[in-house]
Amino acid sequence: MQDILKYNLLFDALERGFALFSQSSCGQEASAGFIDQPVRTCVTIPSKGFFGCMPVYIEAEDLLVSKLVTAFPKNKDIPSHNAIVAVFDASCGVPRALLDGDIITTRRTAAASAVATKHLVNGEPKVLAILGCGVQGTSHYDALTAMFQLEKSGSARSNVRVDDG
Numbered sequence: 001m002q003d004i005l006k007y008n009l010l011f012d013a014l015e016r017g018f019a020l021f022s023q024s025s026c027g028q029e030a031s032a033g034f035i036d037q038p039v040r041t042c043v044t045i046p047s048k049g050f051f052g053c054m055p056v057y058i059e060a061e062d063l064l065v066s067k068l069v070t071a072f073p074k075n076k077d078i079p080s081h082n083a084i085v086a087v088f089d090a091s092c093g094v095p096r097a098l099l100d101g102d103i104i105t106t107r108r109t110a111a112a113s114a115v116a117t118k119h120l121v122n123g124e125p126k127v128l129a130i131l132g133c134g135v136q137g138t139s140h141y142d143a144l145t146a147m148f149q150l151e152k153s154g155s156a157r158s159n160v161r162v163d164d165g
């Protein structure tokens with residue numbers, strides 16, 4: 001997954017996916033193909049975290065997919081987020097693949113921020129500052145420096161600790 005899921009491929013795939021989803025949500029299924037993507041369902045594990053289920057049907061790709069993801073923010077020596085992605089053939093419902101979802105989650109999230117920034121930014125961004133050096137802080141650095149020609153970029157651990165008690 002590390003070698004396959006390059007940011008430039010992800011940027012194109014996400015732009016296409018967001019456009020398809022918007023067109024489908026606006027009732028333009030004829031050109032876009034039908035997409036059914038309900039809002040993520042979450043199960044709460046009190047004082048520990050949550051377990052999320054993220055299903056989608058994409059007619060244009062004949063795919064039925066669900067990500068299953070856990071977020072346990074207090075994990076210390078193991079990742080705070082863990083995921084798998086199950087892929088089914090939408091023509092017959094047969095399972096086709098079970099993918100490691102960690103790299104997908106790490107890079108897709110950051111790539112989505114980069115694509116959103118590209119469409120929302122006013123002019124060419126020159127400076128990037130990221131607060132926090134966790135998994136997403138790092139992947140956002142990688143994605144945004146892959147998307148833009150920046151003059152200055154950096155990330156830093158936060159010295160402001162939010163009380164998460």
Ligand SMILES: NC(=O)C1=CN([C@@H]2O[C@H](COP(=O)(O)OP(=O)(O)OC[C@H]3O[C@@H](n4cnc5c(N)ncnc54)[C@H](OP(=O)(O)O)[C@@H]3O)[C@@H](O)[C@H]2O)C=CC1
Pocket residue numbers: 071073080081105106109131132133134135136137156157158159160161162163164
């Ligand atoms: N929408 C999406 O698709 C996704 C969203 N997320 C969300 O993004 C966020 C970051 O996830 P991820 O990077 O994987 O998590 P990590 O556990 O790898 O990193 C946690 C980050 O939060 C900071 N942090 C933790 N506790 C505190 C605190 N008390 N006060 C201030 N900062 C704190 C850390 O700062 P420091 O570096 O200084 O230690 C670190 O940068 C989470 O909220 C997660 O749920 C994650 C994946 C996908």
Ligand SMILES: O=C([O-])C1=[NH+]CCC1
Pocket residue numbers: 069070071081105
């Ligand atoms: O969409 C996602 O994969 C996640 N959102 C918060 C934790 C993981």
